[in-house]
Amino acid sequence: MKPTGPIPPDFSASEGQLVIGGQSVREILDGAETPLFVYDGGVVRARVARLRATMPEGLGIHYAVKANPYRPLLAMLGDLVDGFDVASRGEMILAAEAGMDTEAISFAGPGKRDAELEAAVRHRVTVNVESEGEATRLLAIGARIGVTPCAAVRINPDFDLKGSGLRMGGGAKQFGVDAEVAAPLIRRLVDAGVDYRGLHIFAGSQALDAGAVAETQRQTVELAGRLSEEACVAPPRVNLGGGFGVPYFAGDKPLDVEAVGAALGDVLAARVEVLKGTAFAIELGRWLVAEAGVYLTRVIDRKESRGETFLVVDGGLNHVLAASGNFGTVVRRNYPIAVAGWFGAAAEEVVSVVGPLCTPLDRLGDRVELPRAEAGDVIALFMTGAYGRSASPEGFLSHPAAGEMLVRG
Numbered sequence: 001m002k003p004t005g006p007i008p009p010d011f012s013a014s015e016g017q018l019v020i021g022g023q024s025v026r027e028i029l030d031g032a033e034t035p036l037f038v039y040d041g042g043v044v045r046a047r048v049a050r051l052r053a054t055m056p057e058g059l060g061i062h063y064a065v066k067a068n069p070y071r072p073l074l075a076m077l078g079d080l081v082d083g084f085d086v087a088s089r090g091e092m093i094l095a096a097e098a099g100m101d102t103e104a105i106s107f108a109g110p111g112k113r114d115a116e117l118e119a120a121v122r123h124r125v126t127v128n129v130e131s132e133g134e135a136t137r138l139l140a141i142g143a144r145i146g147v148t149p150c151a152a153v154r155i156n157p158d159f160d161l162k163g164s165g166l167r168m169g170g171g172a173k174q175f176g177v178d179a180e181v182a183a184p185l186i187r188r189l190v191d192a193g194v195d196y197r198g199l200h201i202f203a204g205s206q207a208l209d210a211g212a213v214a215e216t217q218r219q220t221v222e223l224a225g226r227l228s229e230e231a232c233v234a235p236p237r238v239n240l241g242g243g244f245g246v247p248y249f250a251g252d253k254p255l256d257v258e259a260v261g262a263a264l265g266d267v268l269a270a271r272v273e274v275l276k277g278t279a280f281a282i283e284l285g286r287w288l289v290a291e292a293g294v295y296l297t298r299v300i301d302r303k304e305s306r307g308e309t310f311l312v313v314d315g316g317l318n319h320v321l322a323a324s325g326n327f328g329t330v331v332r333r334n335y336p337i338a339v340a341g342w343f344g345a346a347a348e349e350v351v352s353v354v355g356p357l358c359t360p361l362d363r364l365g366d367r368v369e370l371p372r373a374e375a376g377d378v379i380a381l382f383m384t385g386a387y388g389r390s391a392s393p394e395g396f397l398s399h400p401a402a403g404e405m406l407v408r409g
Ligand SMILES: *Cc1c(COP(=O)(O)O)cnc(C)c1O
Pocket: 064, 066, 067, 085, 108, 202, 204, 205, 206, 241, 242, 243, 244, 283, 284, 285, 286, 287, 386
């Protein structure tokens, strides 16, 4: 038997049936087919409310669209957060269609094509400039179409988020401009007459240690102050990045966001003069949406092989690559998993839950303890609201796409 991650506390049982956002899985699947992602809007709203209550007054909360670009979810989030961060023109369009004011959208990512930059400039989306070459192209595009670009500079910090699942800062990186050489680029953009929007500093993802997140935020504010003094320009905004992690695996403890908020309040209160008029923001993806998502997949076959039991389900890594352990983790560990029709019932057996793909990587639960499930029963995989459908190789084996549904939107 191998352990599974903690089931988020937002889900309950009614007569043994898993309930998501007030509806039982039986009711949800009355008019929908598996595999299906169900997102509980109430959970997302609660996350945002908790942040608003704990983060320093006036701190902007941005949503990183790549975590989950499902349109109804974006439309809902558009009313809850202060901005969207996008990483492609496609996401920019989704963000705008969700009703987000384009001036509250920022665009990061290495390798922005000219057409993407042009679309951003035309719609006054803030471009987080990631290199000298990108700055040259941005300025040329602005001059050619006669529109002043809105530009911030994305910094590759000289530190990274400790205990972070994915390291995005520190060392040599394709993201952002190295902190040591960023001041001249800031100066260059300002002197060229862009609408300077400030700095974007993102040091990592998926950290559960409040002390590490707080320390990174402290270093980030310090770096923003130092660079702004060096470039002799006050940044209208500083995007502090995110890095707030969520508990996917056994032993993971939720991030103490109250402690992070308190520490950030102290840091901002003590900030240097050049940052006094600056607005600060954080950008979060998974922390806002991961726990809201449940992936429902139906058992097609139950089989034995050399003493082990396999539940073969109709969904797999083509929809939930991360839950199969093949996206952003080194060692495969089990996400929280349950039999939807026996939610909360005692475990009776050890099984492996596997998808229909022709690869042994297609494993959604590795020797997990569950109540007995038969063909036709529904398996629920939790923590699948972020980096699910859109971060999976949907075309692999040409199975149908998973459905998506927002409840309590
Ligand atoms: C992916 C990404 C995020 C969101 O990361 P999460 O771990 O989902 O919070 C935020 N900012 C940038 C620049 C990113 O690339």
